[in-house]
Amino acid sequence: MFYKKIIFLECDLGGRDAKIYLTLSKFLENKISHAKVYLISRINIKFFITNFKNSIFILTPQKINRYKTHKSNLFYILETEGFLNKELYHLTYQRKNLQNIKKIFVWNNLTKKNLVTEYKVSKENVSVIGPFRLVYLSILKKxxxxxxxxxxxxxxxxxxxxxxxxxxxxxxxxxxxxxxxxxxxxxxxxxxxxxxxxxxxxxxxxxxxxxxxxxxxxxxxxxxxxxxxxxxxxxxxxxxxxxxxxxxxxxxxxxxxxxxxxxxxxxxxxxxxxxxxxxxxxxxxxxxxxxxxxxxxxxxxxxxxxxxxxxxLKKIRASKNNKLFDQFKKKYLNNCNIDFSHMVESLKKESSNLPSQHYWKLIIYDFYNNFRYLLACLYKREKIDFNYNFSYVFKKYSINQKLLNKFNTVKFKFY
CATH class of the missing domain: 3.40.50 (Rossmann fold)
Known part of the structure; x- marks a missing residue:
């Protein structure tokens, strides 16, 4: 029961995106047999990279080669935003850190083209999945x-x-x-x-x-x-x-x-x-x-x-029917098309070669952080966040079922 292939998914901005990334974690668990997908953040990532072997890490593009890791681990990049400006690439991607990456999942073809031409990344190693984070907007209720x-x-x-x-x-x-x-x-x-x-x-x-x-x-x-x-x-x-x-x-x-x-x-x-x-x-x-x-x-x-x-103020209307926005939507937002198929296929293939392992460390880590969080709340009489611990108990983080249903269709248009 507690033996699974372990995949770590890095959440971009902690609280802001936790619900979306937790839902993505659940989606990947559903699609990849015998997998445990665990959400981590850029703040507490060091603990997991240094303490786990034979695992897959799906990380944000920033500073991929952050910590020493065991050679048995596999690394993927999941882009958090697309790019329109070439001058911005050096702030996010670093050429020397892309050599050992299995695959890069990006928002749009423009990013893919620049990674291939400017950073010499193989075409086969870059897949366009679309602006998955923005799909949440399609289920909002005003x-x-x-x-x-x-x-x-x-x-x-x-x-x-x-x-x-x-x-x-x-x-x-x-x-x-x-x-x-x-x-x-x-x-x-x-x-x-x-x-x-x-x-x-x-x-x-x-x-x-x-x-x-x-x-x-x-x-x-x-x-x-x-x-x-x-x-x-x-x-x-x-x-x-x-x-x-x-x-x-x-x-x-x-x-x-x-x-x-x-x-x-x-x-x-x-x-x-x-x-x-x-x-x-x-x-x-x-x-x-x-x-x-x-x-x-x-x-x-x-x-x-x-x-x-x-x-x-009430008379002002949103101006979204605009030629510039239409161009932007096509270039930057992949015309609001989402395609998780390459991501799922690649993770299925690579995880099948990894040994299943007991994930008791993750259970202990959750218990330890939740206990610290509870003590801090009692002692300080206020809620204190420890390293963006994604606790279902205290932080009320959870998956969104409507969003999960959207993700489960794998390929779709959301706007």
Whole structure:
């Protein structure tokens, strides 16, 4: 009963994507006989890579060769987002780390083409599966309670996850610039631009909150995953109509907002596919991949003279029927086509050559983390997350049956 082929799947952004990746884990377990698919994160990955042999690891593209591993382990890459800009590849893929990868699963043919031509990866080793993460949007149900204005933040230069020193933030970017010069690469971001644009964005958020403070409009602010939501909590005390979103799942937030003030970001795609109108928050990075799309599809506001009443906000409609978006959907989103067949076939084949093993270590690891979590909650009287432990008991992470039903069809179009 406890002897299975063990496959580890790395979840991209912890809480935000846990439900999607847990569902993907269940889907793969259903398709691959005698397999145990276990979800891990980039924070606790070291424990599993160093303590398990004869296992398959399906990892995000970033820093594949992170830790020493046993030669009996097999590695795959599952892309978390597609790419449109060649300058971004070096931030994610590293040529030297792609040599021992069995297969790379990507979002679109453009990524495949660039990996083959620029990174000399064999065609047979790259499979297009489509933007699987976005399939969740097709099963969302909008909350029809009070009209709610969403504010999407990306102020990572001002508020950092776990309160990383801002001095260290600048130091890290300077080191990255030096490294890229040696490699002959252009730096995609500069810390000066990030901080300058973050300040502009925060100024506009404050102007929004001041304007709508006495207008009985609910405002729900969603910090970026790399921000510390506690930095925003004081706003709930300053403004009675403001709520800081603490939900683990980003898509729970999408279900509860009707229109969103947002800078240019990849999450704009989630909003557009969810038929949610965008208002440009400004503070956009000049080299942002989605900037042109954002400019075309977002409503513009003069933040020095905001005049949008609740009636005006309700009249704004999402602009998704647009030539630029159609091109984008085709290139970046694989025309919203999903195909898991190559992924399933490859994992079936490779796992059949691995020995089954007792997964008691995983059971003990779960028990240990859940016990620590419970003690911390009792001692601190607040919920504390330990290394993104995907606990069904305390964090309420679970699979989504509707999403699983979609995945089980293997090949489908979701939009």
């Amino acid at each position: 909350n029809i309670n009070k009209f709610t204005v969403g504010v999407l933040c990306r102020n990572v230069g001002l508020s950092n996850f776990k309160n990383i020193s801002k001095i260290k933030f600048i130091y890290d970017y300077i080191q990255l610039e030096k490294k890229n010069k040696v490699l002959g690469l252009k730096e995609h971001w500069s810390f000066q631009e990030i901080i300058e644009n973050n300040i502009k964005s925060v100024e506009n958020i404050i102007k929004i909150l001041d304007y709508y403070n006495d207008k009985k409009i609910n405002i729900n602010i969603r910090p970026h995953p790399n921000e510390n939501f506690k930095d925003y909590i004081f706003l709930e005390n300053k403004y009675t109509n403001v709520k800081i979103d603490r939900s683990e799942n980003f898509y729970d937030w999408i279900e509860n907002v009707d229109i969103v003030f947002t800078p240019s970001s990849s999450t704009n795609i989630d909003l557009i596919l969810s038929n949610i109108p965008l208002i440009d928050l400004k503070g956009n990075y000049k080299k942002e991949t989605f900037l042109n799309l954002h400019k075309q599809l977002s409503h513009k506001v003069d933040f020095n003279n905001i005049k949008l009443t609740i009636k005006d």
